[in-house]
Amino acid sequence: MSSASDAGGTAQQARAQAQALDQEDPLAFTRSEFNIPTVADIASTRLADPGSKGSSEMRESESAKCIYLCGNSLGLQPKRTPTRINQYLSTWAAQGVQGHFKPLEGSPLPTWxxxxxxxxxxxxxxxxxxxxxxxxxxxxxxxxxxxxxxxxxxxxxxxxxxxxxxxxxxxxxxxxxxxxxxxxxxxxxxxxxxxxxxxxxxxxxxxxxxxxxxxxxxxxxxxxxxxxxxxxxxxxxxxxxxxxxxxxxxxxxxxxxxxxxxxxxxxxxxxxxxxxxxxxxxxxxxxxxxxxxxxxxxxxxxxxxxxxxxxxxxxxxxxxxxxxxxxxxxxxxxxxxxxxxxxxxxxxxxxxxxxxxSLSASLEVFGLAGGMQPLRKKSLRLTAYLETLLAGMKEEDKAMFRIITPSDPRQRGAQLSILLADGLLGIVMSTLEARGVIADERKPDVIRVAPAPLYNTFEDCVRFVQVFSLALESGRRARGE
Ligand SMILES: Cc1ncc(COP(=O)(O)O)c(C=O)c1O
Structure with missing residues (x-):
């Protein structure tokens, strides 16, 4: 077997292993509470039409979803947010100022x-x-x-x-x-x-x-x-x-x-x-x-x-x-x-x-998850998993970055900050984005990657590291190595 297909096989094995962890995850269900952008969404320059059938089918297909690791900057939209906002808008439309003090039968919303x-x-x-x-x-x-x-x-x-x-x-x-x-x-x-x-x-x-x-x-x-x-x-x-x-x-x-x-x-x-x-x-x-x-x-x-x-x-x-x-x-x-x-x-x-x-809609999801303790339990596992995957990358990849977030899990939350070698930030960020990964950059040399336990998966971590490896390879090519 060629080394390229070996690498492909290992990559598939890694994804399968991560999928198994996701299946056992007691908090896996909260992911379906969120609108996860698709790869096509994040590449698009047109306003998305969330009502179109094709788009919602696409949205539900796991392989079409982007790898969103940017909850440290902007959290994703809970699906119940538009529902609750529409209920708020209906209240305002139908009740005007009475919305301040008139409780409405069937409404999950408090008076204003x-x-x-x-x-x-x-x-x-x-x-x-x-x-x-x-x-x-x-x-x-x-x-x-x-x-x-x-x-x-x-x-x-x-x-x-x-x-x-x-x-x-x-x-x-x-x-x-x-x-x-x-x-x-x-x-x-x-x-x-x-x-x-x-x-x-x-x-x-x-x-x-x-x-x-x-x-x-x-x-x-x-x-x-x-x-x-x-x-x-x-x-x-x-x-x-x-x-x-x-x-x-x-x-x-x-x-x-x-x-x-x-x-x-x-x-x-x-x-x-x-x-x-x-x-x-x-x-x-x-x-x-x-x-x-x-x-x-x-x-x-x-x-x-x-x-x-x-x-x-x-x-x-x-x-x-x-x-x-x-x-x-x-x-x-x-x-x-x-x-x-x-x-x-x-x-x-x-x-x-x-x-x-909008805030309360998201806090409902925190309630479904059972609050911060179970979320932290999952978060500790997710971030440690990501850290282990980064540590297991090829030596030539690892020579190009260093994690600056403390390795002691008691001294960090979900986020890992990855310090890149000089001059790599632009090419790494553009490769990540082109392959459907959203992380964030802090100039001059850091990318921040935060698996959020409410909607990120172990598979997201694997897919991120695979794309990150390609991004580093692009960096080496750009340097003529
Ligand atoms: C640590 C910290 N402090 C302050 C701010 C500013 O927040 P705001 O624009 O909501 O005032 C931010 C925004 O990201 C932040 O990360």
């Missing part, structure tokens, strides 16, 4: 006045909080600003610094810089960035982070860190770092963009002060859809009654809007802000019901 509270109930177990500690609202960067506006109280002669990672997502960096300037402070003297002196890949250890906190403890008011680092995929020890910061009287805000819906979180028990997230990645709510925030119950109490003469003394001040006002007086239109207790008291505006409907 209750939609934010119901979405908070659904998201609370995903972040490990009481429903009253979470609010579904605004967007991630806006929520980081809102949290800092409430809890960052710099004292230039004492605690005024904010610590963040040196390679923070730019929006977090901008938010911190501009908060400092907003308070009349100079980022050069009030912003501290965490480097990772012992890691060439910018993967600081818990010890590295604690060292920076210790060095600046006396002058630091706030620590802003990611639950999972967007570039490297590193999962930080939220519990331990929070406890250490608290010993130094530092308020900690967690950016959970890449952690929410990816790894189980216990924000209440870990004593996190506050956190914010977006919902378009592992939570599959759609591009730019509504975010959320967590405020630990100890920071969101309202201790004075609305009738007190100085109500502003009974709660932490914040940048407020009417939707954060106590529900009983929200519609009396009195100009006296009195927040509802809990995270809901940080809301500004009446939320987009379109967004909340």
């Amino acid at each position: 006045l209750d939609a934010d509270a119901q979405a908070a109930e659904l998201i609370a177990p995903i972040v490990g909080a009481a429903p009253s500690e979470v609010a579904v609202m605004q967007t991630l960067t806006a929520n980081l600003h809102l949290l800092m506006s409430a809890f960052y109280r710099p004292d230039i002669n004492g605690k005024h610094k904010i610590i963040l990672e040196s390679k923070a997502f730019p929006s977090d960096h901008f938010a911190v810089e501009t908060q400092l300037r907003h308070h009349g402070l100079n980022p050069k003297t009030s912003m501290v960035t965490i480097e990772s002196p012992f890691s060439q890949d910018n993967v600081p250890s818990t010890y590295d982070i604690m060292s920076v906190i210790s060095t600046h403890a006396a002058t630091t008011a706030l620590l802003l860190l990611p639950g999972i680092q967007y570039y490297t995929g590193q999962l930080l020890d939220i519990n331990v770092i929070t406890a250490f910061a608290h010993k130094h009287d530092i308020f900690v805000i967690w950016d959970l963009a890449h952690a929410v819906g990816n790894v189980p979180l216990s924000l209440h028990d870990w004593n996190a002060d506050a956190a914010a997230w977006c919902s378009y990645k592992y939570l599959n709510s759609g591009p730019g859809s509504i975010g959320g925030l967590f405020v630990h119950e100890r920071h969101s109490q309202v201790t004075k009654a609305v009738t007190d003469t100085k109500p502003e003394e009974g709660y932490t001040n914040r940048l407020a809007g009417w939707w954060g006002n106590d529900k009983s007086s929200r519609f009396t239109m009195a100009n006296k802000f009195h927040p509802v207790a809990g995270a809901a008291g940080f809301q500004l505006s009446n939320p987009s019901i379109l967004d909340i409907t």
Whole structure:
């Protein structure tokens, strides 16, 4: 037998083995809850017609589906999302303003006045909080600003610094810089960035982070860190770092963009002060859809009654809007802000019901899966499987990349970040795309690959590695090797 057909045989065996793992997977059924784009879809430059029969038949054929490993950037669309959105649109069409408060027989949707509270109930177990500690609202960067506006109280002669990672997502960096300037402070003297002196890949250890906190403890008011680092995929020890910061009287805000819906979180028990997230990645709510925030119950109490003469003394001040006002007086239109207790008291505006409907549709699927524990169990297996397949590639392939995500599964979520040799990113990405693989690139040299346990399969991992090998071969050819 020729070596080419040997390779073909091995490739088929690998796929068959992966298919067997998929058949045994107790969570395999959630894949059918999602619209998985076909290879033809992702190559097309025309607006897809989801109603056409041919297209829906194609969609259901496994071999026609693309390999979508990009849930770390944008989660796929649950099939129930268009259904729920259409129900929302029907409510609006038939009821107008009454949709706010009139329950409808046969409708799975809450009245619009209750939609934010119901979405908070659904998201609370995903972040490990009481429903009253979470609010579904605004967007991630806006929520980081809102949290800092409430809890960052710099004292230039004492605690005024904010610590963040040196390679923070730019929006977090901008938010911190501009908060400092907003308070009349100079980022050069009030912003501290965490480097990772012992890691060439910018993967600081818990010890590295604690060292920076210790060095600046006396002058630091706030620590802003990611639950999972967007570039490297590193999962930080939220519990331990929070406890250490608290010993130094530092308020900690967690950016959970890449952690929410990816790894189980216990924000209440870990004593996190506050956190914010977006919902378009592992939570599959759609591009730019509504975010959320967590405020630990100890920071969101309202201790004075609305009738007190100085109500502003009974709660932490914040940048407020009417939707954060106590529900009983929200519609009396009195100009006296009195927040509802809990995270809901940080809301500004009446939320987009379109967004909340979309998010809640996806959270229904999390419910079907049994929540974060079984999802994490599958995710650990999927990502380890992908890692093993990458480690088993040909030596000439392996010489062209390195995984920079920690190999310890406790220090990562679904994502593996693959650092390519210089100059390969363009050709690797174009080969992947041409062969129906969607991953994402982070310049200069990283591709991020995230098998999401709700809709990815073991077979996706095998197919990805096979195409990745071809992409590296194209890279070698382009280099004239
Ligand atoms: C870690 C992190 N922080 C902040 C943001 C910004 O999010 P948004 O545009 O929803 O404010 C993102 C977006 O991907 C992110 O990954």
